[in-house]
Amino acid sequence: MADPVLLYTNPMSRGQIARWMLEEVGTPYEAVILDYAGGMKTADYRAINPMGKVPAIVHGGKVVTECAAICAYLADAFPAAGLAPATDDRADYYRWLFFAAGPVEAAVTNKAMGFVLPEGRERSAGYGSLDDTLDTLETAVTGRSWICGGTFTAADVYVGAQIDWGLTFGTIPSRPAFEAYAARLRERPAYKRQKEIDNALIAEMQKQG
Structure with missing residues (x-):
């Protein structure tokens, strides 16, 4: 079984968009909740997203940031969900x-x-x-x-x-x-x-x- 998508988010952020997309896709995912003042600004998270902002996803060792990109990526990565046109x-x-x-x-x-x-x-x-x-x-x-x-x-x-x-x-x-x-x-x-x-x-x- 493939590794689940890892979602870095905060519920009071645009991370809601990425979570919605993941729910539409229906693939297993794990959410890491980060706070604005601390978690998003750590060196470990900035290694994932140098902007120090959420959301970000990690899938198969690859990082995707920016909500529109996350939506498009997940639609292509999980074609069985039918969320991208031909x-x-x-x-x-x-x-x-x-x-x-x-x-x-x-x-x-x-x-x-x-x-x-x-x-x-x-x-x-x-x-x-x-x-x-x-x-x-x-x-x-x-x-x-x-x-x-x-x-x-x-x-x-x-x-x-x-x-x-x-x-x-x-x-x-x-x-x-x-x-x-x-x-x-x-x-x-x-x-x-x-x-x-x-x-x-x-x-x-x-x-x-």
Whole structure:
């Protein structure tokens, strides 16, 4: 039997995305919970991820960081889960996976942090404007059940996590297409398992102060 995937995470982090993907894949995995001030900054963990951030996975001796990369890697590493389209049918899959990891992540984070682009410098930012980015993201989840049409894929885990998180915390505005897409995601058994696990860990951490 192959070694399980090792997941380095914190329940109050984007590590929730990696755990959700692992639950979708259905492969055995072990989670190592790291705190922000200590565990993530140790020399041992920085040897895995020099950024000192989570999530990271180790599989077969190989390290993968960055949530979008983790989702894509796991879909390819465990093809039986059916979470990646055929290689000749990945246009939408790659397009929206990387759009969410690039323009969406940057635009939403900048807005949440209060960064304001100087007038006339939109082209320099890459994503242009938050409104343009959200309007474009909306097209990805309009008129179809999932990012790649009728089949749920790893792109839905990453794009969906961005939308789900944004709606929950107010960093992405409520729009009917976003709300409907998030509602479909929240019905997935793997999503529910991930939330149950991470919410229990968060509750335990809060008890401990």
